[in-house]
Amino acid sequence: xxxxxxxxSIDILRAAITRGDRDRLAKLMEVLPHADVCPxxxxxxxxxxxxxxxxxxxTQAARLLQQVAESQAxxxxxxxxxxxxxxxxxxxxxxxxxxxxxxxEARHSEAILDAMDEKVAAEIRALVHFAPxxxxxxxxxxxxxxPDHWTVAEVVDDLRRNADTxxxxxxxxVFVVEDGRRLVGxxxxxxxxLGHPNTAVRQIMLPDPVAVDRLADLNEVRDIFDRYPFFxxxxxxxxxxxxxxxxxxxxxxxxQRTARQFRLVQGIVGGEEFRTLPLKVxxxxxxxxxxxxxxxxxLAASVIVYYEDTLASVIALAAFLPIISDMSGCxxxxxxxxxxxxxxxxxxxxxxxxxxxFKEIGxxxxxxxxxxxxxxxxxxxxxxxxxxxxxxxxxxxxxxxxAVSIGGTVPLVLKRLGFDPxxxxxxxLTTVTDMCGFFLALGFATFMLGHL
Amino acid sequence: xxxxxxxxSIDILRAAITRGDRDRLAKLMEVLPHADVCPxxxxxxxxxxxxxxxxxxxTQAARLLQQVAESQAxxxxxxxxxxxxxxxxxxxxxxxxxxxxxxxEARHSEAILDAMDEKVAAEIRALVHFAPxxxxxxxxxxxxxxPDHWTVAEVVDDLRRNADTxxxxxxxxVFVVEDGRRLVGxxxxxxxxLGHPNTAVRQIMLPDPVAVDRLADLNEVRDIFDRYPFFxxxxxxxxxxxxxxxxxxxxxxxxQRTARQFRLVQGIVGGEEFRTLPLKVxxxxxxxxxxxxxxxxxLAASVIVYYEDTLASVIALAAFLPIISDMSGCxxxxxxxxxxxxxxxxxxxxxxxxxxxFKEIGxxxxxxxxxxxxxxxxxxxxxxxxxxxxxxxxxxxxxxxxAVSIGGTVPLVLKRLGFDPxxxxxxxLTTVTDMCGFFLALGFATFMLGHL
Numbered sequence: 001x002x003x004x005x006x007x008x009s010i011d012i013l014r015a016a017i018t019r020g021d022r023d024r025l026a027k028l029m030e031v032l033p034h035a036d037v038c039p040x041x042x043x044x045x046x047x048x049x050x051x052x053x054x055x056x057x058x059t060q061a062a063r064l065l066q067q068v069a070e071s072q073a074x075x076x077x078x079x080x081x082x083x084x085x086x087x088x089x090x091x092x093x094x095x096x097x098x099x100x101x102x103x104x105e106a107r108h109s110e111a112i113l114d115a116m117d118e119k120v121a122a123e124i125r126a127l128v129h130f131a132p133x134x135x136x137x138x139x140x141x142x143x144x145x146x147p148d149h150w151t152v153a154e155v156v157d158d159l160r161r162n163a164d165t166x167x168x169x170x171x172x173x174v175f176v177v178e179d180g181r182r183l184v185g186x187x188x189x190x191x192x193x194l195g196h197p198n199t200a201v202r203q204i205m206l207p208d209p210v211a212v213d214r215l216a217d218l219n220e221v222r223d224i225f226d227r228y229p230f231f232x233x234x235x236x237x238x239x240x241x242x243x244x245x246x247x248x249x250x251x252x253x254x255x256q257r258t259a260r261q262f263r264l265v266q267g268i269v270g271g272e273e274f275r276t277l278p279l280k281v282x283x284x285x286x287x288x289x290x291x292x293x294x295x296x297x298x299l300a301a302s303v304i305v306y307y308e309d310t311l312a313s314v315i316a317l318a319a320f321l322p323i324i325s326d327m328s329g330c331x332x333x334x335x336x337x338x339x340x341x342x343x344x345x346x347x348x349x350x351x352x353x354x355x356x357x358f359k360e361i362g363x364x365x366x367x368x369x370x371x372x373x374x375x376x377x378x379x380x381x382x383x384x385x386x387x388x389x390x391x392x393x394x395x396x397x398x399x400x401x402x403a404v405s406i407g408g409t410v411p412l413v414l415k416r417l418g419f420d421p422x423x424x425x426x427x428x429l430t431t432v433t434d435m436c437g438f439f440l441a442l443g444f445a446t447f448m449l450g451h452l
Numbered sequence: 453x454x455x456x457x458x459x460x461s462i463d464i465l466r467a468a469i470t471r472g473d474r475d476r477l478a479k480l481m482e483v484l485p486h487a488d489v490c491p492x493x494x495x496x497x498x499x500x501x502x503x504x505x506x507x508x509x510x511t512q513a514a515r516l517l518q519q520v521a522e523s524q525a526x527x528x529x530x531x532x533x534x535x536x537x538x539x540x541x542x543x544x545x546x547x548x549x550x551x552x553x554x555x556x557e558a559r560h561s562e563a564i565l566d567a568m569d570e571k572v573a574a575e576i577r578a579l580v581h582f583a584p585x586x587x588x589x590x591x592x593x594x595x596x597x598x599p600d601h602w603t604v605a606e607v608v609d610d611l612r613r614n615a616d617t618x619x620x621x622x623x624x625x626v627f628v629v630e631d632g633r634r635l636v637g638x639x640x641x642x643x644x645x646l647g648h649p650n651t652a653v654r655q656i657m658l659p660d661p662v663a664v665d666r667l668a669d670l671n672e673v674r675d676i677f678d679r680y681p682f683f684x685x686x687x688x689x690x691x692x693x694x695x696x697x698x699x700x701x702x703x704x705x706x707x708q709r710t711a712r713q714f715r716l717v718q719g720i721v722g723g724e725e726f727r728t729l730p731l732k733v734x735x736x737x738x739x740x741x742x743x744x745x746x747x748x749x750x751l752a753a754s755v756i757v758y759y760e761d762t763l764a765s766v767i768a769l770a771a772f773l774p775i776i777s778d779m780s781g782c783x784x785x786x787x788x789x790x791x792x793x794x795x796x797x798x799x800x801x802x803x804x805x806x807x808x809x810f811k812e813i814g815x816x817x818x819x820x821x822x823x824x825x826x827x828x829x830x831x832x833x834x835x836x837x838x839x840x841x842x843x844x845x846x847x848x849x850x851x852x853x854x855a856v857s858i859g860g861t862v863p864l865v866l867k868r869l870g871f872d873p874x875x876x877x878x879x880x881l882t883t884v885t886d887m888c889g890f891f892l893a894l895g896f897a898t899f900m901l902g903h904l
Contacts, residue, residue, distance in 0.1 A: 159642065194612050255707035259793070274794065297779060316757075319754075325774045325777070349491075363738060371746060374746055
């Protein structure tokens with residue numbers, strides 16, 4: 001049923017685009033269920049998307065862009081001539097505008113920024129410049145700030161006169177500045193509501209507000225929001241107010257970090273994949289990672305080739321090699337997941353490698369023992385040879401300790417070296433644990449060849 | 453350096469706890485860097501945590517609980533006698549209080565709720581009742597609501613008199629109700645600020661505010677926040693106002709969903725793991741998943757055992773079986789990641805299995821061809837036998853298509869059946885693709901035995 005509704009929405013949208021019916025489209029953007037608009041638009045063909053964008057007013061187009069993922073928004077904006085694209089992006093909140101511009105190819109973004117009002121363009125250029133996980137990369141520039149000598153009446157009057165402009169500001173706080181933009185205090189709307197009209201705002205403001213430097217990193221910003229019940233946090237550069245971070249932006253950045261790590265662990269590199277992208281893009285992005293992985297797999301398999309004589313004598317081992325490889329990978333990935341989580345919660349510092357290692361060795365010994373005994377019994381019972389059980393079980397036991405040691409500590413090492421710690425999950429872990437596991441199993445088997 | 457600072461914080465905290473120095477502890481909770489407090493507290497021994505909680509005032513304890521993860525907060529609250537725990541939880545915002553109570557064992561939570569003020573307890577019971585991914589499970593009960601016949605002056609007066617109580621409400625919106633709690637409008641603080649004192653609020657309110665039913669699911673709530681620039685969204689039951697969802701709570705719920713899926717994919721089940729948990733808990737939780745996995749692995753390996761005669765004749769194949777297993781798993785996991793992402797963004801509906809399958813077959817054919825040719829060439833060159841290359845390459849090629857088909861569609865199927873779609877990544881996918889891959893490689897080899 002849900003699927004039918006969605007298909008209908010696409011058809012209705014498509015019909016309006018084909019007819020070039022602006023009024024109908026404007027109406028549709030209002031009335032279609034939001035859950036339908038987003039998938040419907042992404043499923044339109046490239047030319048239909050171009051026509052749709054051309055038919056919408058800048059304000060309508062801006063509203064549409066806010067409803068789709070940023071990479072998709074960039075795809076839509078590229079359908080427009082630079083001057084129209086500039087008009088649309090100018091209508092987005094500064095942060096959202098910068099995020100879309102950041103997704104564009106350089107030649108597109110330059111042309112669009114050039115076509116824009118100079119002041120707005122400068123603001124967006126400044127925002128794009130920041131990494132997404134520092135304060136500057138999460139802030140918007142829409143902040144209300146008044147000189148400290150203004151009175152409550154003057155501020156209220158300004159708020160009243162510019163109510164329309166400020167409607168987009170979504171702020172609960174009004175900041176107080178001196179000497180231009182130096183942040184000295186904060187006013188709650190509530191305080192303005194209750195304050196005497198002739199009081200200077202400096203007298204009712206909360207002085208020395210908590211603020212964050214534009215280069216503070218995501219964890220630092222999150223810590224402040226954890227600590228205080230703020231909606232928004234002012235961002236400063238050398239004490240000057242340059243923007244504000246909303247709580248929701250921090251939560252979104254944290255969610256994006258987890259999602260990015262998740263994709264990386266699952267082998268999605270080179271940008272987020274949507275099934276609406278061209279087949280060539282989808283398959284080549286996935287291949288870029290798979291082809292590295294297959295080379296590493298061949299490397300690991302060379303250990304097996306090296307021991308082929310042993311394997312030929314004990315053909316029963318062949319069935320256990322993939323088990324050892326998979327189980328060690330699983331144990332290692334569990335350790336990676338715990339380290340990633342603890343790193344992102346700030347519960348562990350990248351320097352505490354030894355502490356994490358010791359903690360993992362405990363788990364590795366217990367789980368290695370249990371899994372080793374289990375698989376050893378299977379091998380013994382299956383083949384009626386206790387020595388085979390000893391070889392297979394011993395190899396898995398030791399390799400589990402190796403896998404959790406690597407899995408637990410490599411994310412910390414990568415983090416210290418400035419890489420994304422989620423990189424640890426995939427190729428590095430699997431290749432090393434595979435090689436080690438094959439080496440242990442086939443090495444033990446060679447040693448015990450007389451009994452097997 | 454960071455590590456040293458943190459170790460110092462623990463030592464200072466520990467010393468104050470040992471001396472039972474309440475004033476010092478109160479001060480420490482204020483001045484210690486937040487980034488240090490959280491890991492320091494989690495690393496205290498169980499008795500030290502008990503002493504710490506006993507030494508803090510209810511307000512200080514409540515502030516501490518807001519700084520740690522909910523499962524950890526629950527661990528801390530369990531250290532207190534029921535009546536003191538009740539005092540602490542009563543001081544948390546309703547949503548946070550309910551989240552902590554939800555983490556407690558039933559016998560603890562019942563005792564604590566019984567010791568609480570009846571009205572507060574009833575509120576928390578009502579909140580705990582909701583799943584974390586429906587509107588009721590994200591809302592807090594702190595909402596400001598006034599009868600529609602009240603005047604601006606009356607509302608402002610109430611806000612002024614109760615400024616202290618409302619300080620925690622963090623609301624930008626004031627709701628207007630009639631007949632008790634029926635939601636009929638919303639007032640912005642700004643409107644109150646600018647409205648004439650003698651006007652009835654019903655005249656300046658925005659009527660028919662967007663609201664959401666208490667049972668609306670996470671995606672629906674997110675869609676509304678995507679569509680409107682709201683800070684908070686009122687939650688109703690049969691039209692009656694019962695709470696409000698803050699934008700940040702939705703972002704947090706989305707982040708938690710991704711994190712939960714991530715953990716599941718990485719084999720962390722039975723609750724989030726912290727390395728400060730006892731070794732027994734950590735190893736047994738990880739084992740619960742590993743032991744299922746090892747059984748499935750044995751199942752998959754039975755295919756190899758079945759074809760052991762073939763393998764004995766073509767021992768060179770043994771090195772390629774783990775490669776086929778690992779590479780197919782990787783291809784499948786990529787498809788799972790894309791499906792999970794598209795499901796959570798609402799870009800695909802659980803019923804669109806065929807569409808996803810066709811999209812995946814395209815990728816599978818291209819990538820299978822590339823990977824199959826690659827590994828086929830490796831096998832040929834390594835062994836000087838083109839037929840071995842054909843067997844290995846052909847098996848990987850076909851199995852890549854199988855893996856992406858399963859990986860892409862199983863999340864949708866699981867979602868339709870009401871399970872967490874992330875379950876698809878692990879055991880199901882690996883077992884089926886392993887069995888299929890081994891069967892293809894060894895089946896082809898048996899067929900071509902004369903040439904190998």
